[in-house]
Each structure stands twice: as structure tokens, then as C-alpha cells.
Amino acid sequence: MAFPSLNLLLQSILSGIFIGGMYGLIGLGLGLSWGLLRQINLAHFGFVFLSGYLSYHMVTVWGIDPLLTLLILAPLFFAIGVAQQWLLSRFKISPFNSLLVTFGFTVMIESLIQYVWTADFRKLQSTYGEEKFKIGGLFVPVPELLTLLLAILLAFAVWAAMRFTDIGKAMRAMAEDGPIAAAFGINQRLLSLLLSGVCVAFAAIAGVCFALTFTLTPTQIFSWVGVVFAVVMLGGLGSAIGPLVAGIIIGVSEAIAMVLFAPSWAPIVSFSLLILMLLFRPGRA
Amino acid sequence: MLEANNLKVAYGAAPALWDVSIHVDTGELVCVVGPNGAGKTTLINTLAGLNRVSQGSIVFHGADITRIAPHKFCQAGIAIVPESRRLFAGMTVLENLELGSYLPAAKARRRETLEQVCALFPAVRQKLPMLAGSLSGGQQQMVAIGRALMARPRLLLLDEPSLGLAPSIVMDMFEAIRRINADGLSVLLVEQNVSMAMALASRAYVLEEGRIAMEGPANDLLQRPEIRKAYLGL
Amino acid sequence: MNKVILSGIFAIGLAFAVLPWLGVPAFWESFLYLLFHWIVLAVSWNILSGYTGYFSFGHGAFFGAGIYGAAYLAGTIGWPFLATLPAAILVAAALGVGLGAVVFRVARVRGELFALLTLAITFVLATIILNTRIDGGPGIYLIGVDIPKLGPSQSASIYMMGLIAAVATLAISYIIYASKFGTGLFAIHDDEDVAEVMGVPTYRYKLYALAVSCGLAGLAGGIHAVFISYVTVSETFSIAVPLSVVLMSILGGSRHWIGPAVGAVFITCLLYFFTSGDYAVFGRAMVGLILVIVILFMPSGVLGMIAQWRRGRSTAAAVTAPPAHETASTAAVVRLANKPAPSTEVLLQVRGLTKAFAGLRAVDNVTLEVRKGEILGLIGPNGSGKSTFINLVSGHFKPTAGEIIFEGQNLAGLDAHRFAQAGIARTYQIPRPFSQMTVLENVAMVAMFGGTGMSRAEATQAAEEFIAFAGLSHRAHALPDDLNLHQRKFLELARALAARPRLLMLDEVLSGLTPSEINEAIEMIQRIRDRGTTIIFVEHVMRAVMALTDRIVVLNYGAMIAQGNATDVMNEESVKAAYLGKAHA
DSSP states (O other): OOOOOHHHHHHHHHHHHHHHHHHHHHHHHHHHHHHHHOOOOTHHHHHHHHHHHHHHHHHHHHOOOHHHHHHHHHHHHHHHHHHHHHHHHHTTOOHHHHHHHHHHHHHHHHHHHHHHHOSSOBOOOOTTTSOEEEETTEEEEHHHHHHHHHHHHHHHHHHHHHHHSHHHHHHHHHHHOHHHHHHTTOOHHHHHHHHHHHHHHHHHHHHHHHHHHSOBOGGGGGGGHHHHHHHHHHHOTTOSSHHHHHHHHHHHHHHHHHHHSOGGGHHHHHHHHHHHHHHHOGGGO | OEEEEEEEEOOTTSOOEEEEEEEEOTTOEEEEEOOTTSSHHHHHHHHTTSSOOSEEEEEETTEEOTTSOTTHHHHHTEEEEOTTOOOOTTSBHHHHHHHHTOSHHHHHTHHHHHHHHHHHOHHHHHHTTSBGGGSOHHHHHHHHHHHHHHTOOSEEEEEOTTTTOOHHHHHHHHHHHHHHHHTTOEEEEEESOHHHHHHHOSEEEEEETTEEEEEEESTTGGGSHHHHHHHHOO | OOHHHHHHHHHHHHHHHTGGGGTOOHHHHHHHHHHHHHHHHHHHHHHHHHHHOOOOSOHHHHHHHHHHHHIIIIIIIOOOHHHHHHHHHHHHHHHHHHHHHHHTTSTTOOHHHHHHHHHHHHHHHHHHHHHSTTTOSSOEEOTTOOOOOOSSSHHHHHHHHHHHHHHHHHHHHHHHHTSHHHHHHHHHHHOHHHHHHTTOOHHHHHHHHHHHHHHHHHHHHHHHHHHHOEEOHHHHTSTHHHHHHHHHHHHHOTTSSSHHHHHHHHHHHHHHHHHTTTOHHHHHHHHHHHHHHHHHHOTTHHHHHHHHHHHHHHHHHHHTSOOGGGSOOOSOOOOOSOOOOOOSOEEEEEEEEEEEETTEEEEEEEEEEEETTOEEEEEOSTTSSHHHHHHHHTTSSOOSEEEEEETTEEOTTSOHHHHHHHTEEEOOSSOOOOTTSOHHHHHHHHHHHSTTOOOHHHHHHHHHHHHHHTTOGGGTTSOGGGSOHHHHHHHHHHHHHHTOOSEEEEESTTTTOOHHHHHHHHHHHHHHHHTTOEEEEEOSOHHHHHHHOSEEEEEETTEEEEEEOHHHHHHSHHHHHHHHOGGGO
């Protein structure tokens, strides 16, 4: 074990917070559909990457500003989410089978990406893509900061919606006891379509942030599955703020493990946490 | 106002109903009694849209509501206090009550109805910010009734409000039900506790093995041999 | 067990074994090897996950343990290759058992949580191997490793190893499928709690299945190490292995011993067809699409669909000829006059039995005894603790306090299957049949595991008798979902009887039945008692309680408030108050 300098340690923690923001942003939609719709949507990861690639395409080929692509992608993916929910509810898919079906979707999305954009690495180049500034010796990259801010903004927006609007409360009620919710006039079908649309739209937003920050390659899709699942389980299924908090905890722990041991040890942090979570706090899931 | 004609309900594992006909008139408090497993809960859940009907019809205020979507029953004016309460346990008491008034018509008068519910159940007022799941059984029952009242229904369905509650609390509960009915709301009450139910109801049905065994005015029901046979086997 | 099928597996294996000597091109040997490889992986996965329903996404971990076991021992330390294979099997099996010993203790880690947990194990194992001396980062070369000569060439030898592994795996899969052990695993799949109550030692069985499944995956890994000859962590522990085996099994039918092999052949050929050109991308997309279509339209897989279709034809034929004895007698059952006098010998003694849930005492200090040959009625208002009492005496719940002494032995605190083996059986108020077993299989399963146990053949024969007793012979090959409520209730009875219990607990068997069906059931219960079975009878249909019981016990708020002769007890004021409410008392 090597003891790093304080500055290096702080810089690592900062980057851990940023990557945690990314985890939280991807985990938000995944956890909502898992907790409230009882669907384990593996395709969420596929949608994140698809959105990232589409954003990349619009920026590099059509010259649109990356943040503006959000205005196109979010509604588009909302529609995809609605369609997916329609299909799954039409066939009355069980939670476990939803995992398998959406895995099928993910493989198809991966193939599509590979066909259109090839398996080569792609990096979105934009005006603020490389920008960073310095605060007291620490580098703050703009895209990462943007991701974190968006993650916080969305998490609190969802939290507020769940807590203060009737539709949000109805969604929670529906997840707790669907038939009774229906007996008080809550239209489950409609709300499920809406919720699924919102979750997939969140995947689109995460995808744009992902493209701004990371290099894209289709085979990377599955490497995010484990960590984000850990984040969602740790944060609590259906929770709005939980995934972000858990994401930052895991991101920072990984970053510290990287500095203290070696970068290749990082995955053990999140997965050990996930295993312990599953074994000792299964009540939450 | 409510007329259920020749209902046949058979699904899954729950007790089934055969050829059950009941009616509730405006302002009445009608009671359905019968031993456990006779189909009381199946009946009341069917009237709230929670079960689908195989045969027969449900007519409410002149409209046939037998085949409308489950979430439309509330809009039609029927609200249920389900067996073992089934509150949204992970949500606060206030949120549970607000969800009772989810539909626009009820929502418009949410504040006013909430006041009425709190006046009826003063204990609920202090519990508003607490999680519904953390309340005692009696308090949960009050919230469950409150939630149904928040929908401003024209017919209130109550399924075993005394279940699992201590005797003194049962008394309070029935007093509240009496007041609700006295204020003009029609009530259909399903109860195992025959004597308590009879003290409130004007008419009663005895359900036994999925059929209506008898019906009549409530006051002399307790002395009828059918009751003793159904409950005590004597 | 069908000897023909087993010989068939070996005969086909032998036929494939001569191929290398016929001068088949090396390319075909490699292709067929890959086929065998996937058959071993998919079929071995199925032995745990398909049979018990514990879907593992961690098959890659056990496969990887085998690969690295063999690669490290042969490539790094220099063991002879054949010696590494048993080691690979052992390492993988030990890993699996170690994991299972912990995970299977946590009752709620089922379904998707189990899948996720095993997936996480894969990544943890990968990280450990990558960062320790086992791999260390660069991977392990096995170029210099001597491959035992099993065929005319090196590729032929690997082919032969794959073939042997595949034949062995299929044979094991079939033997388990056709055995009592396999029946227990399928029962766990359908309803683990009921399986345990019916006498299946679920914990042990799951561990055995996991050990076999992991060991075979380890074997596949060990052989694969020399096939690929260069082993890296990122290739070994990729998500491809678990997902492919899940897909293959689901596609072929995970409830069938050979289903996963069918899926493996199909997917491997499909992928090969597409990769031999520029269409690899389409191949993957096709795999994804097939998965979606299979889950949506035929969730039980190809072989599952075939079985369903065959069953559909046989039951359609049966329905056209309903036997005469099914027409219910509508004559009212009068009180059965001459009950045989029960002995005074005590069969079950319950002392101070208490069960508290979060402070609430569902059963509160109940002391009672059940005498040999009697029907004891257990009654009380809704929520009075009757169901909890049955759950305690069947071993499903462990009591907070008290003793359950059955034939002189205190069973309190033991696992539920020990209660079943001691001679206690129960029915469920809401029937809980094993949903994917036929009526006959449901009953035979209990005959195998209940009481002293029976072999599969004996059990099937006995099951036919019990089904006839319950009047369900014409539905013997139907699935429970196709039965009506009345038939499902009688299936519950037949199943409980098949355990040949000395104490039978009937939990509201009559609720939901029509009056004439109730009469039929009352007669049947009478006949059960006449065979010498002692019965605890929980019921709300009072005319049945009056007709059948020798004595009754009344519970209220978890405590016993009265016991004795039915008519006397029901006339007691405290009982009337409990039933009809305080105002009456």
C-alpha cells in the first residue's frame, strides 16, 4: 500500500464524486422502474449508450450543440419507454422475465450501435468537452461537473414530484398496492406508461452526459451493469435520492481503493458492497 | 341506489359467490354477516371493482357498472375500506388521505373533507405526518375509513372494520360508522361481529357458503335460528 | 428411470466418438467441440437453475474457476493436464458450495436477487484473480501443456474430452431429472415453503444441486483452457457465459433435462452461421430478438411447448368422458351417528405453545392434546390464531416458546421437513399445488418425501390410489391451473394423504365449495378418519364441524378459551361472545 499525497487523494475523491454522479444518473431511472413498476430494465443501459451515440452523431455530423440534443433525445426516448411498457404489460411479464426480455433488447441495441457506428472508440468533441478549471489545486472538468449537477437536479426533481404531486403519490401508491390504488380511481395502465417513459427519458439524459464525459464503445454497455445495480440496490429501489447518494459513496470508495491499492482493484468495492447488501439487508429490495 | 343482481363470482382461490342479489337504498346502513370463508370479502371487493363478475350485474344509480374498468368505480361514487385496511404503509397518513381524493371532483374539496375526517377522528389529526405503517391497528382503521371518505363517495363499503381490534376500540369505530351514516352517507358493512353490526344496521343479509341464506330487518336477526346455525352450528 | 434413454445417450456419444478416426477435418472437430462445450455449460446450469428455479447469473464464475484452476495448475505449476481436471471440478464445486452455504441460509435471496448476487460474485472473483498471482494481469499461456492423446490429433483429443464431458453431463442431468432428488428440486422450483413442509430437505438439496452444477461448469472450464490455450480474465469472466447459458436453457426449455442442450445446439449453430461472414452483428441481434420472442410467446421453451401440446391433447380426451362418481350427491349430510370411540392414547401434545410476531402474540400459551384416532375441531373467529397454530405444528414457523411433542418426540425448533418425516401432514386453505407438476406428480412427490419415504416407482403407484380416493383419476395428467377450486381442494387432500400421515391437519378445506361439494368433502374426511388417521380440523362451516368432530377447541385472540364436546362448547357464553360479539354475552 502506497500513501498518496493529500492533493492526489483529494483529486481522487473529487473524481469519485463525479463518477458517482454518473452512477446516480444512470441508476435513477433504473431504480424507479424496478421499485415502482417491478421491472428490471437491463435495456436501460442500452438506451444510455444509444442516446450517447445519437448525441455524438448529432454533434459531429449535424453540428448541433450537445446540450441541445437533449431536447430531441429526451422526448424521443420517452416515446420508446412508453412503447416498451406497452409491450411488457401486454404480455404480463414477470419481474424476472423482464430482466431477460430487456436483456434481449440490450443485445439488439448493442448490435445496432455496432452496425451503425462500428466497434471503434468514439469521442464526442465539443466546445466544453475538454474544458476544466482549477479550484485550490484541484482540477474540475466541466462535463463531469455538468453530469453531477444534472444528476442532483433530476434526483431532487423526482423526489419533489413523488412527494408533492398527486401523480407522484399515485405512482408510489400503485407500487404499494395496485388494486387498492385502482379502487381510488388511479389509472395504473396510464401511469405505468408515463413512468416508463420518464425512466427511459432519464436514460437519454444520462446518455448525453455519458457521451460528453466518456469515450463510447458498444462493448462497454455491460461493464456498467454491475456497478449501477449495486448503486440502485444500495440506494433503495424506487428511491429518488438514494441512487445518487449510493453512487457517490461507491464512486468515492472506488476512487480511494484505486489510489491506495491499484486501479484494477476498484470493482471489488462495489461488488462486495452489493453482495453484503443482498445478504444482510434483503428486506429493502 | 346500488343493486347487485344474481352475481356469480369465481376466481382463483378466494371463496366464490353464487347467485347473490343485494341492494342498498339511499341513506341506508346495510350489513352483510356470515362466518369466515362465506364470501363476504369477495362480495364487497366485487362491488368496489376489485373482482370481476362472471355472471349477473351491478347497477349503481341507474347505470350498469358491471364491466367498467376497476379505476372507474371510485368515479361512479363507490369507495371501499378494505379488509385488514390495506393502507399505503410506506406513505404518510396525510398522503394516504390525499390519495383518497385523487379524482378531480374529490380533489376540489380536499381541504374541506380533510377537516371533516379530522373532526370525526381527532386522533388522526396528530398522526398526519407519520408513516401509515407505523400506526396502531385502531388508528390505521381510522385512516382507512378516512381515506375512503376523502373520495366523497355516495356509497361507503366497509369490510370488517373490527378485525383484530381491541373491544373498546371497536366500540369507537362503530360509533364513528353510525355518525357517518347519520350524516346521510349510505353504508354497506361486512362484519363478523354480528351483534355490533346489528345494533347499527337497518337491514341485514346473512351470507353462508357463497349464497344469501336469509335477509331481513336487523333487529330480530340475532334471535333467528339461521344465524345460530351458521355461526355456532347449533 | 428409463434405461433406454440412458443407453441412448451413451450410444449417440459412441457414434460421435468414432468421427475423429474417419478423417473429419479439424475445423469440424473444433466446431463440434464448441457445441459440446456449450451443451455442458447450459445443461449444468440447468441442474441448479432450471430444476430449482434459482436462476444464477454466476455460471461464468464457476466456469472461470475451472479455467483458472486448470490453467494455473497446468500452465504455471506444470501439473499433467489430466490431473488438473478433477482439481478444476473440485475448485468450482467447493466455490459453489461455500457460496450456497451462506446464500441459501438467507431465505429472501431468491429470484432476481439471487441472480444479481451470483453475478456480483463473478466480478469479485475476476477482480481477485486479476490482482493476485493466479493471473497477475497478463493472462496464462498453455501452449506448452501436453494434451493427453485421446485421438489421432491434438484437436481430436480436445474434441474427445468435450464429447466425454457432454455425454457425462447429459447422463447426470437425466439421472437427476428422473430421480427422487430431481423431483425434490422441481418441488423447490414451484413452491419452496410447501416443498419443505411436504418433507423435502430443501437446504441440503439446493446445495447438492449447486455442487453438481458448479462441478460440471468447472470441468467445462478446465477443458476449455487447453482449447483456447491462452487464458485472460476479461475473456473468461465476461457476461457472455451466463447470458448464453440462460438463453440456451430458456429457449430449449429449462424444465427438461435435454432442453438446454437443444438450445445450445441451436444458438451455437446460429451464431456460427452468422459469424462465418460479415454478419456477426446480425447474429447477435438475432440472438437478442429470439430471446425477446421466446420469453413473450413461449416462456416454457421449445420442449415445454411440446409437453404442453401433448398434455392439452390428453386432457381434452379425458374431459369428454367424466366418470360417474364425480356427480355429487346432494343429499344433506346428517350427523354421522356412530363415531368410533377414539382411544385415550395421546398422539400430539402441545405445551405452552406461543408465537409472537413483532410483539403481537398470534398464538398465546396454548396447551392441548390430540388423541389417537380422533377428529379435533379447531375453531375461532377470524384472526384468532388457527392458521398460525397449524403453521407451528407443521414446522413452517418456529415457536417463540413451548413444546410440540409428537409420539413422544419434541419437534419444536426442527426444520419443517422433519415434521413431515415424523408423520404430520397438512393442507392449505388456499390450495398451493406445485403448479408445474401434474396432479399425479403432485401427489407422487409427497408420497416420496412424506413420512418414511418411498421410491419413485412405489410413490407413483401409491399416488394413483390416493387420486382415485379423492375422485380425481380422470384429471391425473392435468396441471393444477386447469382444475376448478373444488378439484384443487381435493388435490390438497390427496396430496396430504399421500404422506400417509398419522396426524393430518385440514385448514379450511371446505371454504369456497358449494353445499353439495361440502357434503362430498365431509364424507371423504369421514373415510380418511376411518382409515385410522388422526385429524385436526380447522373450519368455519359449522355444520361440518358439528358432524365430524369428536372434540373442539376454541381459540380467541391467540388463546384457548374453551374445549370439549362441540355442542356444549358452542353453548358456552364466552364462545358465543367471541363469535357473535360482546353485546350478546
